[in-house]
Amino acid sequence: MPRVKRQTYLRLSVMMLLQYGVWGVWLPVLARYLQADQVEGGLGFSPGQVGWILGLASSIGAVTAPFIAGQLADRSFPTQRVLAVLLLAGGAIKIVTAYQTTFSAWLWLSVAYSVLYTPTLALSNSLAFAHLDDPDSQFPKVRVWGTIGWIAASWAFPLFWLLSDVRFSWLPPFYVGVEAADATARLVDSLIWSGVLAFGYALFCLVLPPTPPRRDAEEKLAFAKAFGLFRQRSFAVLVAASLPIAVIHQIYFMQTAPFMSEVLGLPDSRIGPAMSIGQFAEIAVMVATGWLLARLGFRGVIVIGAFAYCARYAIFGSDFLPVEVIVASQALHGLCYACFFAAAFIYVDRIAEPDVRHSAQTVFGIVILGLGPVLAAPVLQVLSEAFTNDAGVLDYSALWYSLSALALVTMLGFGALFRDQTSQTRTP
Numbered sequence: 279m280p281r282v283k284r285q286t287y288l289r290l291s292v293m294m295l296l297q298y299g300v301w302g303v304w305l306p307v308l309a310r311y312l313q314a315d316q317v318e319g320g321l322g323f324s325p326g327q328v329g330w331i332l333g334l335a336s337s338i339g340a341v342t343a344p345f346i347a348g349q350l351a352d353r354s355f356p357t358q359r360v361l362a363v364l365l366l367a368g369g370a371i372k373i374v375t376a377y378q379t380t381f382s383a384w385l386w387l388s389v390a391y392s393v394l395y396t397p398t399l400a401l402s403n404s405l406a407f408a409h410l411d412d413p414d415s416q417f418p419k420v421r422v423w424g425t426i427g428w429i430a431a432s433w434a435f436p437l438f439w440l441l442s443d444v445r446f447s448w449l450p451p452f453y454v455g456v457e458a459a460d461a462t463a464r465l466v467d468s469l470i471w472s473g474v475l476a477f478g479y480a481l482f483c484l485v486l487p488p489t490p491p492r493r494d495a496e497e498k499l500a501f502a503k504a505f506g507l508f509r510q511r512s513f514a515v516l517v518a519a520s521l522p523i524a525v526i527h528q529i530y531f532m533q534t535a536p537f538m539s540e541v542l543g544l545p546d547s548r549i550g551p552a553m554s555i556g557q558f559a560e561i562a563v564m565v566a567t568g569w570l571l572a573r574l575g576f577r578g579v580i581v582i583g584a585f586a587y588c589a590r591y592a593i594f595g596s597d598f599l600p601v602e603v604i605v606a607s608q609a610l611h612g613l614c615y616a617c618f619f620a621a622a623f624i625y626v627d628r629i630a631e632p633d634v635r636h637s638a639q640t641v642f643g644i645v646i647l648g649l650g651p652v653l654a655a656p657v658l659q660v661l662s663e664a665f666t667n668d669a670g671v672l673d674y675s676a677l678w679y680s681l682s683a684l685a686l687v688t689m690l691g692f693g694a695l696f697r698d699q700t701s702q703t704r705t706p
Contacts, residue, residue: 286487290406290420293486295427296479297402300365300395302428303435303475304372304468306553308332310535310546311465312384319463325533325672326659327381331388332532333655339392340648356490357405361398362483368394369476376469395476396647400639407627407635409487415568417624418616422564429557431475432550435468440547451551461546504630504637512699513629516622517645519584519692523618524650526587526681529658537594537674542601556611563616567624570617576625577696583618584689586610588682595678619646628700 312328314320323331350360368391375387403421410416433451437444441455458464507513534553538544544552563570570579593599593607623639630638661680665673 286409287416287420289486290409291423292482293402293479294406294421294424295430296475296482297398297427298424299427299431300369300472300476300479302554302557303431304472305531306432306550307435307465307468307535307546309532310539310549311462313536314462314539319460320465321379321381321384323381323384325536325662326655329529329532329655329658331381331384333528333651333653333658335385335388335392335651336396336528337392337648337650337652338389339394339396340644340646340651342393342397350491354491356488357401357408358483358486358489361401361405361486362480364394364398364401365476365480365483368398369473369480371473372469372476373473376466376473396643397640399647400643403623404627404635404639405486405489407639408489413627414571414624417627418564418567418620421620422561425557425560425564429554431471432554432557435471436547436550439467439471440464451554455547457545457547465546504634504641507626507630507638507641510629510699512697513626515692515696516580516625517642519580519688519696520618520622520642520645521649521653522684522688523584523587524646525654525657526591526684527614527619527646528651528654529681532654532658533674533677534594538605541597541674542604544605552605553608555605555608556614559609559612560616561612563612564620567616567620571621571624576621576698576700577693579617579621580696581689581693583614583616583621584685584692586613586617588685588689590614591678591682591685595675595682597675622646625700 309328309332311320312323312331313325314322316322371387371391371394375384375391378384378387403417406417406420407413410420437451437453437455440458440461441453442458444453444455446452447454508517535549538549538552539546567579570582574582587610590607590610593604593610596604622642626638626642627635661677662672665676667673
């Protein structure tokens with residue numbers, strides 16, 4: 279690999295590491311903090327309120343993303359500069375949010391943060407695609423550093439902030455210690471960590487490969503042209519399947535941490551590392567994604583991803599299984615994310631025309647980061663109310679089995695209706 283190419287590859291990898299480190303340091307543990315009783319150090323929000331904070335905020339960010347980031351990066355400003363500005367503003371809001379205690383403040387600050395951060399997910403993808411010669415095989419190897427960043431952040435936070443008397447352990451996360459008495463209250467500090475990391479990421483954006491806008495495009499509004507992809511059957515089917523998967527994916531982050539604490543009995547300092555087992559598996563699957571796509575095609579790989587969601591939630595619902603088995607089933611997350619969403623992002627890049635690839639990624643993001651999360655909030659509220667007994671105890675088994683059934687139906691529908699339309703040569 280030429281020296282210039284190696285430098286670009288390295289910078290893109292660091293970009294992904296920071297992109298998902300900013301996210302991974304707080305998302306796995308936030309629901310536990312928000313839902314924990316105030317006497318434990320949490321805020322005492324209901325599952326429905328947590329759903330709105332994580333769901334509505336994410337959806338508004340995704341819906342506004344084409345108008346903010348996609349349009350700016352495709353038509354007006356270099357992508358790396360748009361990233362830097364969004365990250366600086368988002369980092370500041372994240373730090374402010376950490377000091378709030380009311381539901382309304384959390385909701386609206388989370389909405390503001392999502393409007394700024396959500397577009398960076400699609401922009402980091404499209405920036406990487408713009409500088410890779412063979413995205414099908416190279417993108418998974420770059421994107422895997424995002425997974426590494428997520429793991430590093432979710433392990434570092436409890437290691438340095440929730441534990442004392444830390445010592446080495448042979449088992450992941452390779453350390454044990456004494457959990458702080460106020461560990462639950464300290465979980466909110468993960469937002470401050472995220473904000474500081476976002477500031478560092480914004481500075482790093484200044485050395486990312488220049489990615490200028492395409493001002494020579496025929497259509498003035500890039501996102502309008504990107505929405506035209508819905509005329510292609512494969513894109514429409516992919517979006518239709520991604521919506522229910524995005525819903526159950528979001529509920530995973532809304533309820534897994536409380537589930538691990540209340541049902542499995544894991545201490546707060548172990549929840550983040552336990553959930554990161556999925557990211558370890560994701561690394562292996564991401565590296566192999568190009569190989570899998572070459573042999574199984576997009577339909578086969580995405581079907582595997584949907585089935586992994588079905589299997590994981592079925593195991594979560596089987597509370598008669600040993601705790602170790604349920605925690606270990608987190609490894610299925612690697613198949614869930616890499617085989618479904620990473621493969622889907624690659625497919626969108628393949629079928630979109632060059633001048634709207636930024637916006638095409640963002641339009642797809644509307645579904646998985648917008649409509650999915652906003653629907654996840656009422657879906658979770660309905661399910662939690664339906665499966666909560668008179669004593670106020672949620673039947674997690676029924677909740678997880680319901681999500682497993684939804685994943686199964688989605689898998690069967692996608693497998694029957696999807697037809698790959700990328701056989702033609704990719705436009706450079």
